[in-house]
Amino acid sequence: MSKEKNYVDIFQILTETTRKTKKEKREELLAPLGIKEFFVDGKIAINKRICQGVECKLCIEACPTNALFWKSGEVGIVEDLCVYCGACVLSCIVDDCIKIMRKRESNKIESFSKPRDIIMLESQINTKKRFERVSDLFPKIEEYLKRYGRINIK
Ligand code: SF4
Ligand code: SF4
Structure with missing residues (x-):
């Protein structure tokens, strides 16, 4: 070797x-x-230059795991407590202030930094789920044709 x-x-x-x-x-x-992790990995960063800090602190209130805290005049992060849920981004009053990148078990990477990104992401996920539900409910075209004897599929 x-x-x-x-x-x-x-x-x-x-x-x-x-x-x-x-x-x-x-x-x-x-x-x-009692919080379940949905993502296998992730990263979170706060842009301290554009954060409204002392006048805001909304992200700290929104965080379900207390991963965010107020320290020496700025927002601090305990990365080990962050589950990359996006609640802080949804509540942040400044676009691109909090940036999150997260990886699903399927290896799909999602990144967002403003509420609009999360809303679009949720909408894409819901559309995909709806499509899968409809696909499960109705037979595929080959199955349909096979069922009604129009074609022979081996
Ligand atoms: S992504 Fe969720 S868990 Fe992580 S800091 Fe933001 S609100 Fe807290
Ligand atoms: S919500 Fe956004 S602007 Fe407000 S303190 Fe948190 S990171 Fe800063």
Whole structure:
């Protein structure tokens, strides 16, 4: 086995261990709150230059996990408590002030930074769900034709 191969393996092990430790820590912190995680990973950032801070604090009130807090005249984040729900972005009075990127189990990445983004995202998800429900209710064209004997599908 080459030196380079050893290095890659060790790096991967370290990365996986860090990810596992982070996941365990999050589970421990979120368990007492009874909050389920829907996303496998994510990132949150607040642009302190455009945040209205002391006059606002709406995001802190909206956060269901207390991941946001007021500290030394600005909004602080405990990333380990953030479940990337988007409630803070929905309540923020400044577009692009809070930026969230989150990854679903399906590996789909979603990112948003203003209420309008979340509303559009929810609308897309609901449309997809509605389409899937309708598809489940009605037979596909091949099944329909097979059922009524118009074509022979083996
Ligand atoms: S995304 Fe949700 S959990 Fe994370 S800081 Fe915003 S409101 Fe809190
Ligand atoms: S809601 Fe937006 S503007 Fe208000 S304190 Fe939070 S990040 Fe700043």
